Amino acid sequence: MSNRAEVTRVNIFGREYTIRGAGSPAYIAEIAHYVDMKMRQMTDNATMASTAKVAIFAALNIADELYQKRDQYEELDENQSGELTHLADRIEQVLSETNNSPGSSSFVNSDSSDMIETSTIQQNSTSEIPR
Numbered sequence: 001m002s003n004r005a006e007v008t009r010v011n012i013f014g015r016e017y018t019i020r021g022a023g024s025p026a027y028i029a030e031i032a033h034y035v036d037m038k039m040r041q042m043t044d045n046a047t048m049a050s051t052a053k054v055a056i057f058a059a060l061n062i063a064d065e066l067y068q069k070r071d072q073y074e075e076l077d078e079n080q081s082g083e084l085t086h087l088a089d090r091i092e093q094v095l096s097e098t099n100n101s102p103g104s105s106s107f108v109n110s111d112s113s114d115m116i117e118t119s120t121i122q123q124n125s126t127s128e129i130p131r
Contacts, residue, residue: 008032013039013051038062 008025010017010032019028038058048054 012036013054035062 005020005022006025008019008021008028010019010029012032012035017032019032021028035058038061039054042048042054042057042061048057
């Protein structure tokens, strides 16, 4: 996004508006189209006497959508935080068990020597392949 305000002309509910904002003209037009769509949905469902009432009910529906999404986001955030805490606790438990088990350092050393022996075997076997 640029820092300077750009002017965008939009049509909402049959009226043209000039919007000045830092967002891209395409983004502003998309939002205006969404508001226009919501206002038209209000008139599809019931006849309303004034544009102001249509705008108010459209704004209430948009605010309801926002609040529902916010609640969903917060619930997901809480679930992920709980899962991360559970995983961190499990990692700590496994690390604690590994550090407290007898011979844990020799386990690591034997793994390293096994890896060296395996790579030596692989190198020897590839050098013996006839060409």
